[in-house]
Amino acid sequence: xxxxSQTPSNKVTEKGKYVELRCDPISGHTALxxxxxxxxxGPEFLIYFQGTGAADDxxxxxxxxxxxxxxxxxxxxxxxxxxxxxxxxxxCASSPLGLQNTGELFFGEGSRLTVL
Amino acid sequence: xxxxxxxxxxxxxxxxxPVELKCNYSYSGSPELFWYVQxxxxxxxxxxxxxxxxSIKGFTADLNKGETSFHLKKPFAQEEDSAMYYCxxxxxxxxxxxxxxTKLIIKP
Numbered sequence: 001x002x003x004x005s006q007t008p009s010n011k012v013t014e015k016g017k018y019v020e021l022r023c024d025p026i027s028g029h030t031a032l033x034x035x036x037x038x039x040x041x042g043p044e045f046l047i048y049f050q051g052t053g054a055a056d057d058x059x060x061x062x063x064x065x066x067x068x069x070x071x072x073x074x075x076x077x078x079x080x081x082x083x084x085x086x087x088x089x090x091x092c093a094s095s096p097l098g099l100q101n102t103g104e105l106f107f108g109e110g111s112r113l114t115v116l
Numbered sequence: 117x118x119x120x121x122x123x124x125x126x127x128x129x130x131x132x133x134p135v136e137l138k139c140n141y142s143y144s145g146s147p148e149l150f151w152y153v154q155x156x157x158x159x160x161x162x163x164x165x166x167x168x169x170x171s172i173k174g175f176t177a178d179l180n181k182g183e184t185s186f187h188l189k190k191p192f193a194q195e196e197d198s199a200m201y202y203c204x205x206x207x208x209x210x211x212x213x214x215x216x217x218t219k220l221i222i223k224p
Binding site: 003004031033040041042043044045048050055056091093098099102103104105106107108109110 | 120125148150159160161162165167202204206208209210211212213214215216217
């Protein structure tokens, strides 16, 4: 089937606004990851879901960031009171389980967030 | 500290020349390393992993624990190899640490 789908592909917002980024993983993949990639950097881990629960959210930079995956499939990354420093590409990835088998992550094309 | 370093932000070589993309890591455990690639206007995807000891698209990478390196090599570069390359280190069942990436440009 289709790969990991992320929407929107581009989002421009004003400082202080609320933003939601959506990720639809590959069907059957129980593991879902959010990463943030700033210009000139590699992906930076934000949060990992195994099923519906956030198994590790230690990478979320502060309490303005929150993510959910209520039915164990689609996930939404929510950013409150956006700041200019939040501007980045937000990548979602999924895998059948965790990394322990193949170590392969399947990435979406990313959502580019620009905060003016 | 756990870290992945890719010292070159940009590497430019002529078609047919050998390519080596450098990756060094710092990790106290048993390392498991990967190379991911992102071609223009495509998504990030796995190129190869060290445990498979495989050659993908002519690329190979050998884990050198003594030098804590996992350099990516190809004897004869092709234009379609132009892309961003990221080295990643697995530190848990779900976490990868990533290098900053190297942009490879193959000149005709």
